[in-house]
Amino acid sequence: MLSDEEAEEVRKKLLEQLENLPEEQQEQVELLRKQIKAASKEQLDNFIKAQVSRGRGGQGECIFCQIIEGKLETIRIYEDKEIIVILDLYPASLGHMLVMPREHYETLQEMPDALLSKIFLFVKAIIPSFLKVTQAKGFNIFVAQGEQAGQRVKHFCIHLIPRYGKDKVNFDWERLQVNKEELERLGGALRKEASKEITKKLEAEREKAEKKKREEEKSETEKIMRHIKRRLP
Ligand SMILES: [Zn+2]
Structure with a gap:
């Protein structure tokens, strides 16, 4: 205490x-x-x-936070106030990079929108140099969320994995045969839930934009009023 x-x-x-x-x-x-x-x-x-x-990611210190704080050695590719990019020391293939926020967020949903956009835009921006240096023929972008998905460190990160044709990376999976009715039922449930969420988000954004517009209009009116007042005797 x-x-x-x-x-x-x-x-x-x-x-x-x-x-x-x-x-x-x-x-x-x-x-x-x-x-x-x-x-x-x-x-x-x-x-x-x-x-x-x-x-600390809940259980012991988060390895990524320790790397970010400089307590653990790593090979840094890029860093700024919000993002840090490192080479995976145990890569899936040579040049495997991890792009992550400096601040500790465990899941994608916890990330602030602006930061998440910045991270994805960063990935987009780095691709040409990444391909040039690694000479990779392609790449996979990968996020593991949840233990079942293979998230080893509870600190959100995007894996950028170069692919060389003959490498040992395996993103292949057995394609399941499921019945169409089951898929349709699932599709319906997802559509319903997603449209609720998206409508809510769009409405919040519209309200925000309207509020901003009202404030701008108000300040414009005030400016005009001040102008008029100055001209009054
Ligand atoms: Zn962390």
Whole structure:
């Protein structure tokens, strides 16, 4: 458990961090500020523990986080404030690269949209030089999410695996024979669920755009009003 002093220190740091959040999140920020101010020592303690376990992928320290912090050796290809790209030291084929966010996110859905787009656009941008240097004839882009899918490190990353024709990478699988009715039922369920989610997302985006437009119009009106006022005697 944190001491009283430590708890106050944590509270202060958290409140400071809120200052860096963007304008459009002000409502959320206000809510968080109230929660932080009212949080008990125990709640602050739990919060810190959750942060630590998140940063470490839940079970022991996350290997990627350690690499990012420079605690483990690696071969870095590129890095900036948000992304880091390294060579896999136990590659599927020579030149196998890992593109990942600096911050620890376990799953694709947890990644902020802007960061996820940046990572995929980075992969797109690096492909010509990647193919030129490795002399690969093609590549696979691969994300493993969940233990069953072979996610070894609980830190989201995109694998970029060069393919040379005669390599030992195997993305082949047995093609199942399933009945058409079952597929149709599954397709229907997916369409229904996905359209609900996508509609929700599009609506949120439309609302955001409308709000921005209203604000722009408001500031335009204010500008005109100021202009008129200046001309009044
Ligand atoms: Zn990590």
